[in-house]
Amino acid sequence: MKYVGYYNGEIGPLEEMKIPMLDRAVYFGDGCYDATTFAHNHIFAVKDHVDRFYNSCRMLEIPFDMPRETLVNELQKCIDANEIDHGMLYWQCSRGTALRAHNFPPADVTPNLMIFTVPCELVPMDSTFKLISMEDTRFLHCNIKTLNLIPSVIAYQRCTEAGCQETVFHRGERVTECAHSNVLMIKDGVLCTPPRDNLILPGITLKHLLELAEANGIPTREAVFTMDELRAADEVIISSSGGLCIAADELDGNPIGGKDPVTLKKLQDAYTAFYEKDTNY
Known part of the structure; x- marks a missing residue:
């Protein structure tokens, strides 16, 4: 696969992945994200990007409690599923899946994690x-x-x-x-x-x-x-x-x-x- 998708643990071709209509990212944009590149199957500046991601979750009061090491492992799984060894890595967390309401969903609603990778070349420095x-x-x-x-x-x-x-x-x-x-x-x-x-x-x-x-x-x-x-x-x-x-x-x-x-x-x-x-x- 050159375009890899992930949603709450499921990995597959990006164009075939589906998310629930009631994911709060769909109707409120209620979530945060981060993105970086990868090369030679290594995530660039992974600690910096993961730290910022968790800080965004904290500021939005999204209870994303997946340990950092586990998140990095899930990101790496998506990179390893690629046919190519470099590209763009994107991930986002929404507040969860629930009927539309402006207040936060009940405490038993857990955040959703979405990841994808796509081919990407860095802009040449002499541009x-x-x-x-x-x-x-x-x-x-x-x-x-x-x-x-x-x-x-x-x-x-x-x-x-x-x-x-x-x-x-x-x-x-x-x-x-x-x-x-x-x-x-x-x-x-x-x-x-x-x-x-x-x-x-x-x-x-x-x-x-x-x-x-x-x-x-x-x-x-x-x-x-x-x-x-x-x-x-x-x-x-x-x-x-x-x-x-x-x-x-x-x-x-x-x-x-x-x-x-x-x-x-x-x-x-x-x-x-x-x-x-x-x-x-």
Whole structure:
């Protein structure tokens, strides 16, 4: 199988898997998820992603009590069922299966676990992205990786229609993040990111970039920056599980970045080496 599906212990071809109509993920989006890549049949940064997943469950008060080791084993089963040795791994937990009601279901209703793997190639490091920008009208819990992603879906559709690869969100002039990525910038040799507060997802790739920068002598700063500061940045970086450290060269039709390729390349090379080591390349 190249597309593997899993639901509460059952594994099969993704296109043949079924979930109950009364799963609360269906009618409320009542759940959370995480995703990462795998290579050489190894899950990339598994501890970081699993930790964030359990933190999302905690913040949503979902009683997902499967031990971490057991969850990792179930994720690995799906990878091992693949015909290919690299791709994208996605998993989500819903609050359970019950008749539709806004309050939490009875205590004997247990969470549902869904997993799937699909073929996926990392975005090449020498790619460049074109961006558009939109006012960030999402709610105030963007630090939780919930299933409620409609504003991000619409924002990504707008950038796709514009022939671009990401949408930068901003609240007023404050830059937050992108439709499904984090956004960073390099200015005067410093790697800058917006604060990891409730207005952005604490990206695992973002976390790695900050750690790798420090390890390679690149200063970092975690503080608010504006759209004007982003436009004036020496480099603009888009980071996600599928595109680890990708430079952007256009925002709303105007050129950006391209002024500090040395620091950018140092970060990209460091991430490539880190990824290969973590996945036993």
